[in-house]
Amino acid sequence: MKPVPGGPVRIVVADDQASVREGLVALLGALPEIDVVASAADGREAVAKVAEHRPDAILLDLHMPGLGGIEATRILTADHPEVAVVVLTSYLDDASLLEALRAGARSYLTKDADRTDIAHALTAAADGLAVFDPRVQAALLDVASGGVPAQPAPVPAAGEPVLTDSLTRREAEILTLIAQGLTNPEIADRLFLSKHTVKSHINRIFLKTGSRDRAAARSYARRRGLV
Numbered sequence: 001m002k003p004v005p006g007g008p009v010r011i012v013v014a015d016d017q018a019s020v021r022e023g024l025v026a027l028l029g030a031l032p033e034i035d036v037v038a039s040a041a042d043g044r045e046a047v048a049k050v051a052e053h054r055p056d057a058i059l060l061d062l063h064m065p066g067l068g069g070i071e072a073t074r075i076l077t078a079d080h081p082e083v084a085v086v087v088l089t090s091y092l093d094d095a096s097l098l099e100a101l102r103a104g105a106r107s108y109l110t111k112d113a114d115r116t117d118i119a120h121a122l123t124a125a126a127d128g129l130a131v132f133d134p135r136v137q138a139a140l141l142d143v144a145s146g147g148v149p150a151q152p153a154p155v156p157a158a159g160e161p162v163l164t165d166s167l168t169r170r171e172a173e174i175l176t177l178i179a180q181g182l183t184n185p186e187i188a189d190r191l192f193l194s195k196h197t198v199k200s201h202i203n204r205i206f207l208k209t210g211s212r213d214r215a216a217a218r219s220y221a222r223r224r225g226l227v
Contacts, residue, residue: 008032008033008034008035009033009034009035009056009057009122009123009126010035010037010053010054010055010056010057011028011034011035011036011037011055011056011057011058011059011122012036012037012038012039012040012046012049012050012053012055012057012058012059013025013028013036013038013039013040013058013059014039014040014041014042014043014045014046014049014058014059014060014061014064014069014072015039015041015061015064015088016041016042016061016063016064016065017061018041020061020111021039021040021041022039024059024088024118025039027115028059028115028118028119028122031115031119033119033123034119034122034123037053037055038052038053038055041064042064042065042066042067043060043064043066043067043068043069043071043072043075044066044067044072046058046060046072046076047067047072047075047076047079050076050080050083051079051080054080054083055083056083056084056122056126057083057084057085057086057122057125057126058076058083058084058085058086059086059088059118059122060072060073060085060086060087060088060105061087061088061089062087062089062091062096062100063089063090063091069087069089069100070096070099070100070103071103073085073087073100073103073104073105074103074104076104077103077104078104081104081197084106084107084122084125084126084128085103085104085105085106085107085125086105086106086107086108086109086118086121086122086125086131087100087105087107087108087109088109088110088111088113088118089108089109089110089111090110090111101204101208102168106125106129106130106131106200107121107124107125107130107131107132108132109121109131109132125200127196128194128195128196128197128199128200129196129199129200129203130200130203130204130207132207167205167208167209170191170201171201171204171205171208172226173191174187174191174198174201174202174205175205175209175217175220175221175226176221176226176227177190177191178202178205178214178217178218178221179217179218179221179222179226179227180227184198184199184202202217205217
């Protein structure tokens with residue numbers, strides 16, 4: 001569900017620590033642009049609350065007992081692609097960051113972010129944009145500029161281009177179309193995706209590859225043999 005123009009963004013808050021969860025509900029719920037419709041104590045409950053309330057976005061902790069945030073993100077992205085996943089976590093290691101993005105998280109913040117930054121990330125994510133706090137951007141750009149990801153990339157099939165910088169198959173596909181000169185609406189039509197979803201993928205592609213604009217992304221694609 002897209003947020004109603006001019007109306008608050010409807011969100012679910014998921015965190016296993018009751019004090020953190022209740023604090024976030026109280027802080028964010030006091031903002032006029034945010035409507036907290038439910039809260040959850042673990043990933044399984046988060047998935048159920050999203051299915052029940054159909055929010056615009058979910059603020060999700062990564063490390064929770066039972067069904068963790070990464071797996072919950074995969075389920076939410078598959079079953080409710082219209083719901084933006086915004087990760088809020090204490091962990092900034094490469095493995096957690098990249099796994100969250102691979103799973104489909106639209107934005108990634110650390111828990112030292114203030115409520116204004118969190119609210120901005122939620123409203124932007126609900127509108128199809130990706131938001132990362134400065135520390136997260138620095139970590140992504142470090143990986144993109146030559147840092148070694150914490151987990152090895154999958155071995156490609158014979159004849160398949162070797163992807164670096166932790167690009168997912170979908171991101172590589174979109175990057176190839178960018179390099180071919182397609183616009184966002186044309187990419188959306190080609191892949192049967194919404195324009196907001198394409199924009200979110202492109203934001204992640206730029207961050208992962210260190211590209212400042214489409215021209216830089218095209219150059220990257222050519223260097224990697226994607227076109």
